Amino acid sequence: MTFPVVGMVGGGQLARMTHEAGIPLGIKFKLLSDTPQDSAAQVVSDVVIGDYRDLDTLRDFARGCDVITFDHEHVPTEHLRALEADGIPVRPGPDALVHAQDKGVMRAKLDEIGVPCPRHRIVSDADDVAAFAAEGLAEGDEGDGFPVILKTVRGGYDGKGVWFIRSAADAALAEPFRAGVPVLAEEKVDFVRELAANVVRSPHGQAVAYPVVESRQVDGVCDTVIAPAPGIADGLALQAGELALRIAKELGVVGHLAVELFETRDGRILVNELAMRPHNSGHWTQDGAITSQFANHVRAVLDLPLGDPRPRAKWTVMANVLGGDYPDMYSAYLHCMARDPQLKIHMYGKDVKPGRKVGHVNTYGDDLDDVLERAHHAAGYLRGTITE
Amino acid sequence: MTFPVVGMVGGGQLARMTHEAGIPLGIKFKLLSDTPQDSAAQVVSDVVIGDYRDLDTLRDFARGCDVITFDHEHVPTEHLRALEADGIPVRPGPDALVHAQDKGVMRAKLDEIGVPCPRHRIVSDADDVAAFAAEGLAEGDEGDGFPVILKTVRGGYDGKGVWFIRSAADAALAEPFRAGVPVLAEEKVDFVRELAANVVRSPHGQAVAYPVVESRQVDGVCDTVIAPAPGIADGLALQAGELALRIAKELGVVGHLAVELFETRDGRILVNELAMRPHNSGHWTQDGAITSQFANHVRAVLDLPLGDPRPRAKWTVMANVLGGDYPDMYSAYLHCMARDPQLKIHMYGKDVKPGRKVGHVNTYGDDLDDVLERAHHAAGYLRGTITE
Structure with missing residues (x-):
């Protein structure tokens, strides 16, 4: 057998779902997981328990893998370079991945290649923030330019590592300055909604673009994704897809790239965040696209021809299932499955744990209101916030 | 966590694909496999290596499982009764499963409940066969009534354990009589094609029926399945589905039941074989139905509400991939995937190994000729019988 071994670093749900998507391809999947209880470690045969921050662990793990890819973006860049020096393909490679690890590097690169972003600057104290805020004032505006968003350049996700700063006084108290880490200031964009453009690119440069989706957040966490984004102008959808393909190419991304976007009130799109791995905004593809983001990520890191990204339904909705107060979600299956035999859990x-992402549901169909209602009902019933 | 543990006996591809379908449900999957190299053992986390024919092994395995189900029908009935006596739910249970294990028992039961079958009889020697053949002659027919089909009542599948007997002389030499095992004689049915009706039934009696499919055999092995069966009369499809649901109910089947059927030249359907597990004739459901046979089998054995069995495409075709002379199928992925980005491998x-079932492909679409061509091309290219 000549089937390759894909080494996945990180045992979270993205690894779990990538394993699921790899089974039909007959590829061998090897997992480096923090603990045997991690999401993916529960379902994968070949698991190494170890710390990805330890280079020796990573090197031992990589031996015998044909390619290394990731469940998350936290592996130190120098470790990835060491693996490459050992002759192990790392996909995405460290030169690409750094743009998803470091928001400062990402913004600098997007500026360089002319990709529209929110106004931004690396800041080191409250005075910098106040100056940055004031520069955003329109001529004749007598305010102070606040609010401003502060982000740690490394380590943030799902609203963590992000602060909403209302005033200079707020800025003086801002947590990241006290921690002494590099901080990125960004304008608070006047957006009408958030979009995401998901693309997949292979080492020899083939790329596919999924339909642009709308992503709805609640308390800074993705709640619902609608594919395709309802009512989006053809021109804007095309522009978003082309932008994501261009970023993937310019940054040398291999595998899945999620480009999170703001759609502004005046009809522009601005890049919010990048993720170089399968992404929450692409979970709908498992049941709603011809080829899922997970299957295409596997194909990309193996440099296989990519699968068709087109939708299979008029509308697909993904709703995240967050933990509630009631720990037993399995008993909720009876009602959810009986109510909606088409539901995908x-x-x-x-x-x-309260607020923790523990799953998602997908629904699809011709009537968006119905598809949304079914997804929200199931996610709410599983969480325990809907009881009938 | 209250998620149940499903114990799967047997490590073949059906177990592999059932595991794949169980991952999204968050159920825990435990496998009893002959070797660590078995198809499912390669991809499952919790694997026990052991012999299912050994009761102690089976009992040890079953401890801690919430339900036991099967990749194959070879577990001895008395072992299943012992597990039930230990308090472990076995699904399908031994009283149902015996009808898929023993063709004599199956025929007797189907006769009893009035299900149309080929003319048949348990025979013990060549004279019995000749008498059985002669009884099938139409009035005034001067032939000898041959050919006749002989089947060992236990252990046959995919053309194994089946003999085509052309004459009394053939019968005298027939292998099963030399082996001294019970033998079933059946008329050679004048069929126009083979159909399969796949249904799934849960312990509390819910059942769903998949569209009736056409199954095309080559050299006694399933080659292609077309869903739904092209050109089938509405009345006949309904009759086949109802027949399968009735068999599932009367035999007390829990889980997936495949009813293999002959469509006769005079427009009747006769039951050929039964299988009580996910079945080759249902593999198309992975990509062609809202809920796959594997997902519904898991839901059934856990007594969860069943998923929608309706098709997602106008036509879905499954083609088996058999081993050819060339051992490296992975390198064929490049061409297959590039040629058809919608292909499901x-x-x-x-x-x-030459002739061994090592995989299958699914294709779907609106144009049956195109869907068939794509499936056959991919299966042939992977096997090595098509080279461009």
Whole structure:
């Protein structure tokens, strides 16, 4: 057998779902996981328990893998370079991945290649923030330019590592300055909604673009994704897809790239965040696209021809299932499955904790209102916030 | 966490694909496999290596499982009764499963409940066969009534354990009589094609029926399945589905039931074989139905509400990938995937041996000729019988 071994660093739900998508391809999947209880470690045969921050662990793991890819973006860049020096293909490679690891590097690169972003600057104290805020004032505006968004350049996600700063006084108290880490200031964009453009690119440069989706956040966490984005102008959808393909090419991304976007009140799109791995905004593809983001990520890192990204339904909705107060989600299956025989449940094998993402549901169909209602009902019923 | 543990006996591709379908449900999957190299053992986390024919092994395995189900029908009935006596739910249970294990029992039961079957009789020697053949002659027919089909009542599949007997002389030499095992004689049915009706039934009696499919055999092995069966009369499709649902109910089947059927030249359907597990004739459901046979089998054995069995495409075609002379199927991926970005490949992780089922492909679309061509091209290219 000549089937390759894909080494996945990180045992979260993205690894779990990538394994699921790799099974039909007959590829061998090897997992480096923090603990045997991690989401992916529960369902993968070949698991190494170890710390990805330790280079020796990573090197031992990589031996015998044909390619290394990731469940998350936290592996130190120098470790990835060491693996490449050992002759192991790392996909995405460190030169690409750094743009998803470091928001400062990402913004500088997007500026360089002319990609529209929110106004931004690296800041080191409250005075910098106040100056940055004031520069955003329109002529004749007598305010102070606040609010401003502060982000740690490394390590943030799902609203973590992000602060909403209302005033210079707020800025003086801002947590990241006290921690002494590099901080990125960004304008608070006047957006009408958030979009995401998901693309996949292979080492020899083939790329596919999924339909641009709308992503709805609640309390800074993705709540609902609608594919395609309802009512989006053809021109804007095309522009978003082309932008994501261009970023993937210019940054040398291999594998899945999610480009999170703001759609502004005046009809422009601005890049919010980048993720170089399968992404929450692409989970709908498992049941709604001809080829899922997970299957295409596997194909890309193996430099296989990519699968068709087109939708299979008029509308697909993904709703995240967050942990509620009631730990037993399995008993909710009876009602959810009986109510909606078309419902697609995707659970991650995680212990339920309030607010923790423990799964998602997908629904699809011709009537968006119906598809949304079914997804929200199931996600709410599983969480325990809907009881009938 | 209250998610149940499903114990799967047997490590073949059906177990592999059931595991794949169980991952999104968050259920825990435990496998009893002959070897660590078995198809499912390659991809499952919790694997026990052991012999299912040994009761102690089976009992040890079953401890901690919430339900036991099967990749194959070879577990001895008395072992299943012992597990039930230990308090472990076995699904399908031994009283149902015996009808898929023993063709004599199956025929007697189907006769009893009035299900149309080929003319048949248990025979013990060549004279019995000649008498059985002669009884099938139409009035005034001066032939000898041959050919006749002989089948061992236990252990046959995919053309194994089946003999085509052309004459009394043939019968005298027939292998099963020499082996001294019970033998079933059946008329050679004048059929126009083979159909399969796949249904799934849960312990509390819910059942769903998939569209009736056409199954095309080559050399006694399933080659292609077309869903739904092209040109089938509405009345006949309904009759086949109702027949399968009735068999599932009367035999007390829990889980997936495949009813293999002959469509006769005079427009009747006769039951050929039964299988009580996910079945080759249902593999198309992975990509062609709202809920796959594997997902519904898991839901059934857990007594969860069943998923929608309706098709997602006008036509779906499954073509089996058999081993050819060339052991490296992975390198064929490049051409197959580039030629058809919509192609769905399902490989089983098995070593390639000539004629061995090592995978299948699914294709779907609106144009049956195109869907068939794509499936046959991919299956042939992977096997090595098509080279461009």
